[in-house]
Amino acid sequence: MTNVDDILEQCLTELLTGASTVEECLARYPEHTAQLEPLLRTAARVEMGSRVHPSPVFKARARSKLTMHMQAYPRRREASGFPFWRMMAGLAAVVLTLFVTGTVYAQGVLPGDPFYEWKLTSERAWRVVSSNTVITDLRIANRRINEMNVTVKDHDKWARALKGYSEVRSRLEFEIDAETLDGILPPTEVFSYPNIPTLIPEPVMEPSKPKETVVPATKDKDKDQKDKEQQDKDNNGKDKNEPEDTVPMPTAREPKIIPTIEIPPPIH
Amino acid sequence: MRENLTTTHSKNPLPDERQLVQRAKSGHSDAFARLYDAYVDRIYRYIYFRVSDDTLTEDLTSQVFLKAWEYLDRYQAGSSPYLAWLYTIARNLVIDHYRTKRETVNLDDIVHIGGSEPSPDDEVQNRFELQEMRDALQFLTDEQQQVLILRFISGLSTENVAEIMEKREGAIRALQMRALQTLSKYMMEKEAI
Numbered sequence: 001m002t003n004v005d006d007i008l009e010q011c012l013t014e015l016l017t018g019a020s021t022v023e024e025c026l027a028r029y030p031e032h033t034a035q036l037e038p039l040l041r042t043a044a045r046v047e048m049g050s051r052v053h054p055s056p057v058f059k060a061r062a063r064s065k066l067t068m069h070m071q072a073y074p075r076r077r078e079a080s081g082f083p084f085w086r087m088m089a090g091l092a093a094v095v096l097t098l099f100v101t102g103t104v105y106a107q108g109v110l111p112g113d114p115f116y117e118w119k120l121t122s123e124r125a126w127r128v129v130s131s132n133t134v135i136t137d138l139r140i141a142n143r144r145i146n147e148m149n150v151t152v153k154d155h156d157k158w159a160r161a162l163k164g165y166s167e168v169r170s171r172l173e174f175e176i177d178a179e180t181l182d183g184i185l186p187p188t189e190v191f192s193y194p195n196i197p198t199l200i201p202e203p204v205m206e207p208s209k210p211k212e213t214v215v216p217a218t219k220d221k222d223k224d225q226k227d228k229e230q231q232d233k234d235n236n237g238k239d240k241n242e243p244e245d246t247v248p249m250p251t252a253r254e255p256k257i258i259p260t261i262e263i264p265p266p267i268h
Numbered sequence: 269m270r271e272n273l274t275t276t277h278s279k280n281p282l283p284d285e286r287q288l289v290q291r292a293k294s295g296h297s298d299a300f301a302r303l304y305d306a307y308v309d310r311i312y313r314y315i316y317f318r319v320s321d322d323t324l325t326e327d328l329t330s331q332v333f334l335k336a337w338e339y340l341d342r343y344q345a346g347s348s349p350y351l352a353w354l355y356t357i358a359r360n361l362v363i364d365h366y367r368t369k370r371e372t373v374n375l376d377d378i379v380h381i382g383g384s385e386p387s388p389d390d391e392v393q394n395r396f397e398l399q400e401m402r403d404a405l406q407f408l409t410d411e412q413q414q415v416l417i418l419r420f421i422s423g424l425s426t427e428n429v430a431e432i433m434e435k436r437e438g439a440i441r442a443l444q445m446r447a448l449q450t451l452s453k454y455m456m457e458k459e460a461i
Contacts, residue, residue: 049421075295
């Protein structure tokens with residue numbers, strides 16, 4: 001070993017561990033004594049600093065201060081057990097989030113979509129918790145009609161929406177007298193692929209008996225109005241997959257002659 | 269990376285350091301108090317030679333452990349020894365102190381010297397030498413001070429000092445050589461006076 005750095009490092013380590021003294025180290029490397037001696041003696045003097053200790057009074061006082069600080073600012077104790085329940089709680093949160101997200105998404109889907117059954121299930125739940133099942137059923141019927149409007153190019157999907165309409169209308173027949181119901185919703189037989197009437201009267205708590213019998217009208221009678229409505233609908237820029245908001249809802253107190261539907265443009 | 273720092277002056281007082289740190293992180297103050305008992309002397313000694321005021325030394329030593337409790341979550345057990353983390357906190361506190369305050373030297377400070385009870389004459393001599401060393405270290409650069417204190421007063425290996433100062437071992441050895449040369453020269457000049 002000829003490098004002075006290496007010799008110094010070795011001597012310092014031996015000095016610190018007590019393996020050798022300054023004199024012993026210098027005796028081993030007499031040719032480097034002039035360089036090593038001041039450095040080793042200085043290191044030995046610095047090493048004396050290891051004898052410094054804090055006073056017991058200070059240590060006790062600082063410990064007491066630390067204890068008070070730890071009590072004043074406790075660290076959050078990690079739950080030591082029940083990792084299973086913590087995992088289950090996390091899983092439940094994920095499932096709930098997916099359920100809510102899926103339900104919200106399902107409201108805009110059409111027949112044929114994998115989420116369509118989810119939509120129907122959520123509507124059944126909606127009806128169960130609703131305070132007024134008549135209004136809820138009318139709104140559900142409205143959804144089915146709009147589904148027919150946007151699935152007009154696909155007979156199977158359209159038929160599925162019509163079946164749903166028929167079901168909800170059957171329910172309403174037990175809840176509203178036939179004449180009133182006919183004033184609000186057209187009979188199922190009125191619908192024939194691909195001609196669908198648009199009608200969506202605003203449901204009311206106590207539907208009044210309409211003055212006019214609501215029947216499908218001719219296409220020309222309200223053509224201008226329907227064109228305007230379609231234009232308004234397009235201008236609003238709403239999601240065309242959310243049919244519920246696309247059709248204006250005149251009030252039942254102002255019954256309108258329900259026209260034969262004008263087939264809306266296909267939804268892309 | 270070794271779990272604990274190896275020192276040339278004493279064996280590590282806490283073979284179960286890692287478990288204590290984990291328990292302290294979980295909020296067990298008794299575990300943290302044991303860590304305090306194990307390392308307070310070393311942190312005190314480190315700060316003692318970085319500042320020249322005993323009251324300040326005590327104040328900063330206390331602060332090291334208060335901050336360690338506060339920021340214990342930031343300490344990653346696998347990345348570095350706990351004592352190295354404490355030294356880093358101590359170093360930052362000393363630097364912050366010098367940035368914000370003017371240091372005053374109080375030569376009447378009491379120095380506590382360990383070991384067997386010395387005679388009154390020896391104690392006076394020891395106090396004088398330690399205070400002389402303390403003052404002499406103040407003439408070194410911050411990094412030179414750190415290397416000498418960690419290496420010869422804390423008794424850490426070059427490797428451990430390199431870890432704490434985040435430098436290569438070669439750089440630590442070079443710093444150590446320059447620090448010893450500067451200090452040696454300063455002391456010879458002082459003794460010549």
